[in-house]
Amino acid sequence: MRLETEKEVMISKQVEACGYSKQIGVYAIAAVVNALQAEGAEEFGLGVRVAIPAFGYTSRIHGIEKHIRAVCRQRGYELLELEGKKHPALRLPQVTVTGIARAEQTDKEGKENLLKSGNSIVFTKWLGMEGMVRIAEEKEESLKERFSAGFLKQIQSYRESIFAEKEILTAIEQGNVWMDQIGEGGILAALWRLSAAAGSGIRVDMKRLPILQETVEVCEYFHLNPYQLASAGSFLMVTENAEALCQRLAEQGIPASIIGQITDNNDKIIHNGEEIRYIDRPAPDEIYKIFET
Numbered sequence: 001m002r003l004e005t006e007k008e009v010m011i012s013k014q015v016e017a018c019g020y021s022k023q024i025g026v027y028a029i030a031a032v033v034n035a036l037q038a039e040g041a042e043e044f045g046l047g048v049r050v051a052i053p054a055f056g057y058t059s060r061i062h063g064i065e066k067h068i069r070a071v072c073r074q075r076g077y078e079l080l081e082l083e084g085k086k087h088p089a090l091r092l093p094q095v096t097v098t099g100i101a102r103a104e105q106t107d108k109e110g111k112e113n114l115l116k117s118g119n120s121i122v123f124t125k126w127l128g129m130e131g132m133v134r135i136a137e138e139k140e141e142s143l144k145e146r147f148s149a150g151f152l153k154q155i156q157s158y159r160e161s162i163f164a165e166k167e168i169l170t171a172i173e174q175g176n177v178w179m180d181q182i183g184e185g186g187i188l189a190a191l192w193r194l195s196a197a198a199g200s201g202i203r204v205d206m207k208r209l210p211i212l213q214e215t216v217e218v219c220e221y222f223h224l225n226p227y228q229l230a231s232a233g234s235f236l237m238v239t240e241n242a243e244a245l246c247q248r249l250a251e252q253g254i255p256a257s258i259i260g261q262i263t264d265n266n267d268k269i270i271h272n273g274e275e276i277r278y279i280d281r282p283a284p285d286e287i288y289k290i291f292e293t
Contacts, residue, residue: 002039011039013099015183018092019291021137022060023159025050025068025095027130030162031183031232032099033077037168038179038235041101046072047081049096054088061085064095075163092291114178115198117264120242123210124167124235124249124256127187131229131287132215133159135222138290146221155214162233167254171237174245178238182231189228189282190236195268198238202279204260206272224286238262 003010013035017028025048036044050064061084072079087094136143136155143152164181171177180197182190187209195202211226219226239245242258249256263269268279 007104009039009103011036011041011101011103014096016094016096018094018288019134019138020093021134022063022067023137024093024134025064025097026071026159027134027162027232028095028097029068029071029077030130030164031181032097033075034162034164034168034181034232034235036099036101037165038181039101040103040172042103043078044099044101045078045080047098047100048079048083050082050084050093051087051090051096052084052093053090054086056086056093058086060093064093068095114176114238114240115194115200115262117200117262119238119240119262120258121194121202121204121260121262122237122239122242122245122256123187123208123259124164124237124254125161125233126210126212126215126231126255127182127234128211128215128219128226128229128231129158129234130162130232131186131224131226131285132212132218133162134230134287135218135224135290139222143218143221147217151214151217155218158212158214164233164235166252167235167249167256170248170252170254171235171239171245174239174241174248176239176241177245180236182234182236184230184285185282186226186228186230186285188279191270191279192268192282194236194238194262195279198262201263201265201267201269202260203263203267204270206270208257208259210255210257219286222290224289226286228283228286230285230287
């Protein structure tokens, strides 16, 4: 939500995360903070509500709250409110994070004008990254039966990558960059939103979509589609000067790839060589499937 005046804008973002891991609040916080920073916010406050099923133990609330307080303290985020309760309608623990910020008024129309035919689409980091890390936490015991301790440790090393301040600031410094985070529904949902925002089609090369081998292995093990898996910390960026943006991101140690461009028609296409598929409306995030059994 945005409330604009002549000189400034008030921005509000909200994200929910569900699961048994005590880290679920951290992922929701990362997604909210990234979204606020991408809108130009430098200072912001966070309100967090933790809810667990009525049959859950209060100690689970305290465990989730401990990680929330820790990440806010470590990263200097202002925690305005933290509330925990039991809710009879819930089947899984749920964390809802609301962030509110004040930012300087920017040329929003100018950024939207970047979404025009011929401009390139840049992807930062890796698709399905957040979902992979969360699955490894939720299903650690199951994964230990299949994968080595080193493999699982490597997965957890990507947890810090869900925060994206460095690449957001790099894009803002370059200027004339439109940004959108890869949230629920994964890269396919993000590409659909991009096309809707542009009011035109897109053409993306599947071979250019970056994915970690760890994500491939975890998704194959649980029969999940990594292209529909959330990836907080990864962004789609649209700009007229994609090569320069990728170069600046690389200098900051941020992987970035040019994956396609906006077109002058309404077709939302992903091609893999000569094979073409059309992007459907966003589907539920694949991570929810691991809680079905």
